Amino acid sequence: MSLFPRSLYNSDSPFNPIFRLLEDYDTYSRRDQNTHNARMIHWQPKFDICETPRAYELHGELAGMKKKEVHLEFTDPQTLVIRGKSERTYTSGNPPAGFVEGPTAHGALEGGGAEPSKSQPQQPDKDDKHDEKTKYWLAERSVGEFSRTFNFPSHVDQDGVSASFQDGILTIIVPKVKKHESRRIHID
Known part of the structure; x- marks a missing residue:
């Protein structure tokens, strides 16, 4: 709100x-003080909406999401609902060689007496939940479920809607229904 x-x-x-x-x-x-519980938080992504003579264009910020996590549907002839779910994922493990720039003497992880490791890509372990002992210093990313509803003031062509998702921006083009033009009929 x-x-x-x-x-x-x-x-x-x-x-x-x-x-x-x-x-x-x-x-x-x-927000609840314990933001890291299993309950999902609702959030609203930001959208820009513009109207052209032929269509409505919606551009929404969905950073960090994948297109399979976003769903579009028309609930009424002029109502578009956009739903999705964003979850926080974490990586653990040592960073790959060359990941940390500069000298390693100031707090970077170093080998504990083992022989030097060869430069090989490491696959990070992904966990959806963090250890209870983890202390967050800052948590600003929007996570949880979202739902946005857009009501268009004029009739739209549901079959002509196109959507694309690139670099965290969801773009939806909703064409307007062509206006019915009156037509004169010549009597023979």
Whole structure:
């Protein structure tokens, strides 16, 4: 829930950063103190929507997600619902050789008396849950389930909708239904 309606601030306003800060603080303060439990948190990705003479274009930020985690469906003739689920994944293990830049004397992991390892790519272990002893210093990524609903003001061509997902940006083109033009019929 936003503290301020989106119509109150736009990208040209000098107060936009303040409104965004207050909205982010509101979102943060509403979270449960233990954000690392099994319960999924709901979040809303940001979307830009523009209207052209022939279609509506939606561009949404879904950083870190894969296209198989996002689902689109029309629930009504003019209502598009976008749903998805983002989960946090972690990697563990030693970084591959050359991963850490600069000298290794300042806190980098070093071998414990074993012979030097050869430069081979390592496959990180992926875990969805972290050890209970892990202390988070910062957790800003949006994770959990999301659902966005968009109601279009005019009729749309559901069969002509196209969607693409590249570099964390979901682009959806929703064509408008062509207006029915009146036609005169000549009488013979």
